[in-house]
Amino acid sequence: MSMNNQGRPTGTGEAFPASIATISGDRGLDHEEPLIFELGHGAIGVDLADVKVSEARLGGMRRKGAIGLPGLSEPEVIRHFVRLSRMNYAIDAGLYPLGSCTMKHNPRLNEKIARLPGFGDLHPLAPQSTTQGALELISQLMTWLTRLTGMPAVAMSPKAGAHGELCGLLAIRAAIAARGETRKRILVPESAHGTNPATAAFAGFTVDEVPAKPNGHVDAEALKAKLGPDVAAIMLTNPNTCGLFEGEIIEIAKAVHDAGAYFYCDGANFNAIAGKVRPGDLGVDAMHINLHKTFSTPHGGGGPGAGPVVLSDRLAAYAPIPLLVASGAGLRLIEDMNAVPDGAKPFGRMCAFHGQMGMFVRALTYMLSHGRDGVRQASEDAVLSANYILASLKDVMSAPFGDGPCMHEALFDDSFLDGTGVTTLDFAKAMIDEGYHPMTMYFPLVVHGAMLIEPTESESKASLDQFIRVLHTLATEARAKKTERFAGAPHLAPRRRLDETAAARKPVLRWKPEPVKAAAE
Amino acid sequence: MRYLPLTAEDRRAMLAKIGAADVDALFRDVPKAALTSLSTFDLPDTQGELEVERALSKLAAKNVAAGAAPFFCGAGAYKHHVPSAVDHLIQRSEFLTSYTPYQPEIAQGTLQYLFEFQTQVALLTGMEVANASLYDGSTATAEAVLMAQRITKRGKAILSGGLHPHYAETVETVAGLAGVVSRSPVTPGSAEDIVSLIDEETACVVVQSPDVFGLIRNLRPIADAAHAKGALLIAVVTEVVSLGLLEPPGAQGADIVAAEGQSIGNGLNFGGPYVGLFATREKFLRQMPGRLCGETVDAEGRRGYVLTLSTREQHIRREKATSNICTNSGLCCLAFTIHMSLLGEEGLTRLARINHAKASALADKLAALPGVELVTSTFFNEFTIKLLKPAAPVAEALAAEGVIAGVPVSRLLPKDKSVENLLILAATETNSDDDFQALANALKEVL
Numbered sequence: 001m002s003m004n005n006q007g008r009p010t011g012t013g014e015a016f017p018a019s020i021a022t023i024s025g026d027r028g029l030d031h032e033e034p035l036i037f038e039l040g041h042g043a044i045g046v047d048l049a050d051v052k053v054s055e056a057r058l059g060g061m062r063r064k065g066a067i068g069l070p071g072l073s074e075p076e077v078i079r080h081f082v083r084l085s086r087m088n089y090a091i092d093a094g095l096y097p098l099g100s101c102t103m104k105h106n107p108r109l110n111e112k113i114a115r116l117p118g119f120g121d122l123h124p125l126a127p128q129s130t131t132q133g134a135l136e137l138i139s140q141l142m143t144w145l146t147r148l149t150g151m152p153a154v155a156m157s158p159k160a161g162a163h164g165e166l167c168g169l170l171a172i173r174a175a176i177a178a179r180g181e182t183r184k185r186i187l188v189p190e191s192a193h194g195t196n197p198a199t200a201a202f203a204g205f206t207v208d209e210v211p212a213k214p215n216g217h218v219d220a221e222a223l224k225a226k227l228g229p230d231v232a233a234i235m236l237t238n239p240n241t242c243g244l245f246e247g248e249i250i251e252i253a254k255a256v257h258d259a260g261a262y263f264y265c266d267g268a269n270f271n272a273i274a275g276k277v278r279p280g281d282l283g284v285d286a287m288h289i290n291l292h293k294t295f296s297t298p299h300g301g302g303g304p305g306a307g308p309v310v311l312s313d314r315l316a317a318y319a320p321i322p323l324l325v326a327s328g329a330g331l332r333l334i335e336d337m338n339a340v341p342d343g344a345k346p347f348g349r350m351c352a353f354h355g356q357m358g359m360f361v362r363a364l365t366y367m368l369s370h371g372r373d374g375v376r377q378a379s380e381d382a383v384l385s386a387n388y389i390l391a392s393l394k395d396v397m398s399a400p401f402g403d404g405p406c407m408h409e410a411l412f413d414d415s416f417l418d419g420t421g422v423t424t425l426d427f428a429k430a431m432i433d434e435g436y437h438p439m440t441m442y443f444p445l446v447v448h449g450a451m452l453i454e455p456t457e458s459e460s461k462a463s464l465d466q467f468i469r470v471l472h473t474l475a476t477e478a479r480a481k482k483t484e485r486f487a488g489a490p491h492l493a494p495r496r497r498l499d500e501t502a503a504a505r506k507p508v509l510r511w512k513p514e515p516v517k518a519a520a521e
Numbered sequence: 522m523r524y525l526p527l528t529a530e531d532r533r534a535m536l537a538k539i540g541a542a543d544v545d546a547l548f549r550d551v552p553k554a555a556l557t558s559l560s561t562f563d564l565p566d567t568q569g570e571l572e573v574e575r576a577l578s579k580l581a582a583k584n585v586a587a588g589a590a591p592f593f594c595g596a597g598a599y600k601h602h603v604p605s606a607v608d609h610l611i612q613r614s615e616f617l618t619s620y621t622p623y624q625p626e627i628a629q630g631t632l633q634y635l636f637e638f639q640t641q642v643a644l645l646t647g648m649e650v651a652n653a654s655l656y657d658g659s660t661a662t663a664e665a666v667l668m669a670q671r672i673t674k675r676g677k678a679i680l681s682g683g684l685h686p687h688y689a690e691t692v693e694t695v696a697g698l699a700g701v702v703s704r705s706p707v708t709p710g711s712a713e714d715i716v717s718l719i720d721e722e723t724a725c726v727v728v729q730s731p732d733v734f735g736l737i738r739n740l741r742p743i744a745d746a747a748h749a750k751g752a753l754l755i756a757v758v759t760e761v762v763s764l765g766l767l768e769p770p771g772a773q774g775a776d777i778v779a780a781e782g783q784s785i786g787n788g789l790n791f792g793g794p795y796v797g798l799f800a801t802r803e804k805f806l807r808q809m810p811g812r813l814c815g816e817t818v819d820a821e822g823r824r825g826y827v828l829t830l831s832t833r834e835q836h837i838r839r840e841k842a843t844s845n846i847c848t849n850s851g852l853c854c855l856a857f858t859i860h861m862s863l864l865g866e867e868g869l870t871r872l873a874r875i876n877h878a879k880a881s882a883l884a885d886k887l888a889a890l891p892g893v894e895l896v897t898s899t900f901f902n903e904f905t906i907k908l909l910k911p912a913a914p915v916a917e918a919l920a921a922e923g924v925i926a927g928v929p930v931s932r933l934l935p936k937d938k939s940v941e942n943l944l945i946l947a948a949t950e951t952n953s954d955d956d957f958q959a960l961a962n963a964l965k966e967v968l
Contacts, residue, residue: 036637036862045863046604048871048950051878053766058877059737059899061730061768063870068644071865078606081634081859085615088630092614105524106618109570114790115608118581123594124792125928126585127920133583134791147564159656159793162835162847170694198835198845204698207840245550275562276548281555300611300852301631302621302812304656304794320694336935337690348694352597352659352687352781353792365577371567374522376559380544381527387547388535405539405547432627437620443836460526461535488820493626496820503817503829507806509650510640 030494033083037511040070045077068513087494088301089437095459095467099409099440099452100193100241102271102293104382107369110297110362119361124353128332134357135331138324141364145289145310148375149270150280153316155309156324157355161268164288164307165199165235167350171286171311171318172233172262173203174347178318183232183261189218191242191444196235196266205232212446216242216401216411220252227259237266238282239273241444242401243386243409243452253283262286262315270294271456272383272408275376285312291356295363306359321346322354381457382408385464389453392468396475400447408456414449422478422486424449429497432490434470522567585925587789591956593883595903595947596733596928597658597685597759598792599784601872602951607786607859611852621812621848625827626819631851632826635814638858645764646756646778647771648800652811653828654849658781659691661797662727662757664810664844665779666696668801669725669753671808671843676700677722681715682707683732685759686933692727700724707934709734709905709943710896716746723750725777729757730770733933734945735900737767744774753777760784761798762949763901765873777801785864786856796853807833810844872950876902879948883957887946890961892968896943903947905930908968912944915967924963 025032055062072080089096096103114120122134138156145154155171158164169186176183186200189210197207208231210223218236234256238246246252253263265279265287271294279287291297291306299305311319323334325341333354334340370378383406390410394402398416414424428438428451440452455464477485490496527535532544541547548556568576587600594600611617615630622628622635635653642651655661666678678696680689682705693702705713715726726747730738744754756770758780770778780798787795801809807830815829835842864872880902887906888895896905908915912929919926927946934940948957 033633035633035640036858037640040865042867044865044867045606046868046872048868048875050871051874053874053877054881057881057884057899058767059739061737061739061899063764063766063768065772067765067769067866067869069641069861069864069866069869071867072862074604074606074863077859077862078610080862081610081855082613084630084633085610085613086630087627087633088615088619089624089627090615091618096620098620101620103618103620107524109574111612111617113574113577113581115788116578116581117586117588118578118584120788120790121586121588121600122584122791123587123592123600123789123925124598125594125596125932126587126925127917129917130585130920130925131791133580136583137577137580144564147562159660160846160848162845163656163660166695166845173698194834194836194839194842195845195847197840198838198842201840201842202695202845245548247550247552250552250555273548273551275559276557277551277555278557278561281557282552298617298852299620301616301619301628301855302851303654303848304796304850304853305848306794321690335932338936348697349687349690350660350694351657351691351793352685356793357791358788358794361577365573368565368568368573368576369524369570370522372562372564373559374525374567377522377525381525381532383547384527384532384535384539384544387539387541391539405541405549407547428624429626432624437627438624457525457527461528461531463526490626494629495626495823495825498625498819498825498827499817500827500829503815503827504832507813507829508816509806509813509829510636510643 031083033080035511036080037070039076039080040072042071043073044071045074094435095463096437097439097453097455098437099454100268101440102454102456104296104456105458106296106298107366109369110365113365114358114361132330135324137364138360139331141360144367145308148274149287149310150278151310152313153311153319155311155319157320157350158288158307158309159351159356160305161288161290161307162195162199163350164309165195166203167309167320168264168286168288169199169203170347171315172264174318175315176232183230185231187223187226187231187234189236191240191446192235192237193241193266193268200235216244217246220248223252224255227255227261231259231261233262233264235264235266237269239269239407243406243411244401245407249282257283268293269408272379274379275372276379285315291359291363295366297359297362304356304359306356317343317345318347320348320350378457385455385457385459386410388464389455389468393471396472409452409454411447412451413447416475417478420478420481420483422483424451426486426489427474427478429489430474430485433492436467590923590925591959592925593927593946593948593960594925596933596945597687597781598789599760599947599949600789600951601784601949603786603788603860604863606863607856610859611856616855617852622828625825629825632814634855634858636816636826638854639814641858641861642798642800645769646800647769648778649803650806651798651800652809653814654854655797655799655811655846656850657793657795657797658759658779659688661779661799662688663692663695665755665777666692666725666727668777668808668810669755670700672805673724673751673753675722675724677724678702679715679718679723679726680704681728682713683734683736684727684729684757685733688757707937707940709940710736712738716743719746719750719752721750723752725753725755727755727757729759731760731763731901731903734905735897735903737899737901740770740773740775755779760901760903762873762876765869766877767901782857786860787853794850794853796850796857808843811846812849875950879950879952880904883948886957886961890965902949903945905943905945908942908944911941916944918967919963922963924960926960
């Protein structure tokens with residue numbers, strides 16, 4: 001070891017054995033962090049006056065007991081949440097190939113614009129004369145969504161994709177009722193997202209599954225055979241959850257319409273075709289758009305999302321309140337079911353106020369930044385990147401629908417792992433040790449041990465090449481039965497595999513002070 | 522385009538590897554007639570950051586932000602001071618740009634704050650368990666009614682006339698599909714007789730406190746009457762800060778609490794995104810909608826957290842799920858959890874007392890004006906006044922004077938002529954004595 005002239009060692013030192021236990025339990029930059037409730041010690045993180053209040057206007061309903069919240073100062077609270085944040089994987093830190101979830105870059109300009117006081121500090125029921133800029137923004141976003149989809153109308157209030165599905169199905173239900181009919185059945189392909197059958201049931205329909213063909217496409221003949229006077233709609237994802245474009249879609253839509261039913265398209269995968277293909281040209285009657293996928297509002301650890309629904313002429317009249325209309329005095333929100341313009345027959349209201357404005361601002365910022373050319377290029381790059389992965393890995397992994405091009409996500413099954421003892425789960429968890437978030441696993445259900453990889457347009461070629469190299473090596477090792485990387489992976493994450501069975505068997509869903517916990521056990 | 526890393530050279534090399542002549546070859550399954558050219562879209566082309574910021578800042582400047590005027594709107598969304606640390610922390614990449622924590626080994630940050638959030642919500646509402654949030658207070662209320670219909674296997678829901686009308690419409694839209702939803706009469710400033718409406722077909726009674734007019738309700742007699750008939754009480758809270766001063770619904774016999782959490786950590790955002798709080802009793806756990814985070818251990822015995830009881834959820838149960846909900850309101854939960862951590866017991870109770878003191882002072886000041894009558898004798902930080910003329914034009918006239926005076930009840934109940942002179946005002950820690958004086962002066966002029 002060399003020394004500088006004050007005797008301070010300058011070498012790299014001896015190797016530190018990975019197995020050694022530290023005194024603190026922390027390891028370098030990796031800190032263990034207690035619950036906020038275990039850290040409280042009667043400090044306070046805000047400076048607020050300690051005012052007294054009279055009982056006169058509380059109607060005898062003043063709180064009698066303490067709440068039980070811990071007290072911490074600001075630096076303690078910041079350190080707690082910064083330490084928690086460091087236990088998370090994030091798209092900003094690495095490739096996040098979750099198929100169907102679309103983890104693309106989240107531009108920071110979008111965050112900045114959403115926080116302008118004129119948007120972020122605006123009350124939903126402020127006089128409409130003081131919110132014209134906000135209404136104009138919503139109107140501009142509506143124009144983008146209707147033009148990109150080739151659909152005449154859009155309902156803006158649904159708060160997420162599944163909420164948008166519900167909105168679409170309630171519009172369909174209202175349209176059918178207006179024709180004096182009752183139709184109870186909804187056709188859903190077996191490859192659909194779980195939300196599709198759940199929403200259909202939620203909206204009071206029965207679900208009838210349509211099988212997939214061996215090539216990953218919906219069985220159009222089986223679907224047509226199921227059409228009849230009691231079918232309200234089909235719910236089809238296009239591109240579908242196998243990452244394939246349903247080529248017979250126009251023909252399917254025609255058959256659906258001929259049978260008096262409606263075509264609901266799950267727009268989760270619109271990001272593959274935005275700026276290239278207009279769902280309106282395919283015969284779609286309703287489609288939700290996940291602004292948090294296609295238009296890159298951040299996923300935020302699981303929300304908030306936003307799910308506006310574009311509607312065809314056949315459904316536009318049934319859009320829920322509020323409605324946005326142009327009037328002499330500017331733009332105006334119609335919030336009353338009984339004061340709607342001629343021809344409008346709203347089915348109801350999806351939520352309080354006017355939808356996910358904070359997400360609208362981010363999405364429009366994204367759209368204006370990309371422009372129509374950038375939106376189109378993003379779709380093409382997403383499709384190109386997925387095909388590049390498919391082409392690079394199909395020799396060592398197994399692509400169930402291998403030959404043809406895919407859309408924005410590449411699907412593999414687990415047949416390449418046959419006889420190796422390695423499962424899809426092991427394979428995915430080994431990716432964590434390699435510094436990657438796993439791909440979507442075991443979905444879609446139509447493929448055994450599915451691995452669905454969606455790289456998005458946000459990765460450079462160097463990043464894709466590195467990812468391919470890692471997966472190629474993992475697959476090669478697994479096939480050679482070199483399984484040490486897989487057994488019990490991950491080994492290098494903040495936690496090893498967690499016991500989900502124990503969590504479900506005896507649920508512990510909140511912290512409790514020790515004495516209470518002891519009494520309960 | 523600054524967000525797209527692939528160069529023309531990269532694209533050529535990748536197409537060569539794939540063996541495709543051009544990118545359209547990858548879209549070969551798309552019917553030819555449906556593959557459009559760029560000119561199909563009558564929309565602008567790409568713009569730089571500076572241009573986009575300029576255009577959208579212009580739109581933002583057309584609005585009057587709550588912080589830019591004496592401001593008194595409430596009715597389901599409240600202006601509060603959010604400490605700077607909250608927004609700094611939620612913008613950390615690891616929180617902002619992560620997905621639902623389906624891979625718990627690399628999502629302990631998200632999972633632990635959800636566990637802390639669930640605990641905070643359970644403590645605040647006085648309930649045994651809470652979920653990891655729903656979209657907002659209104660959709661949480663609708664989910665609560667559906668849950669009560671599942672538990673009791675009855676179809677009828679009775680909504681208090683004091684429930685926020687947007688919430689009532691949301692419940693009617695969703696829960697009216699399978700059951701009967703009826704609203705009891707609107708009685709601003711007094712508690713309606715909802716108890717006499719409860720019968721053996723009733724699944725639940727839905728009561729908001731403080732109600733939409735600001736009145737504090739005593740839920741205990743309603744809970745007792747509901748339970749006597751085998752029905753559930755759903756308590757709704759739109760201003761969660763009130764729980765720092767008022768008796769929590771759990772201590773009054775509520776079976777499910779649906780609340781709006783926006784007031785803690787989250788901005789007004791013109792109505793969304795917000796965060797729906799949802800809490801209930803342990804015995805109803807398996808009928809609860811939405812995500813739940815639970816404690817467990819990892820392979821080395823270390824404490825950790827996972828999403829749990831997902832056999833209730835759509836991705837496992839499909840058409841048999843308790844709800845179709847997929848997302849929660851993750852980042853808004855985080856903002857709530859951080860702000861609540863900064864407040865703690867002492868901070869939240871102080872904040873609540875300040876809010877009540879401010880509102881009391883404003884109510885006294887306004888009630889002293891000629892032509893103004895205080896309608897709500899009890900309230901937390903929001904109350905209703907009656908004017909001698911319709912409130913909507915008064916609010917517009919005050920807005921023209923630079924004062925955002927409150928929410929006219931006619932905006933929420935446009936058909937009901939009996940409430941058209943009523944104005945709902947909220948006062949919070951953000952209001953100063955100068956704001957109060959400006960409102961009183963302007964109101965005197967307009968009346």
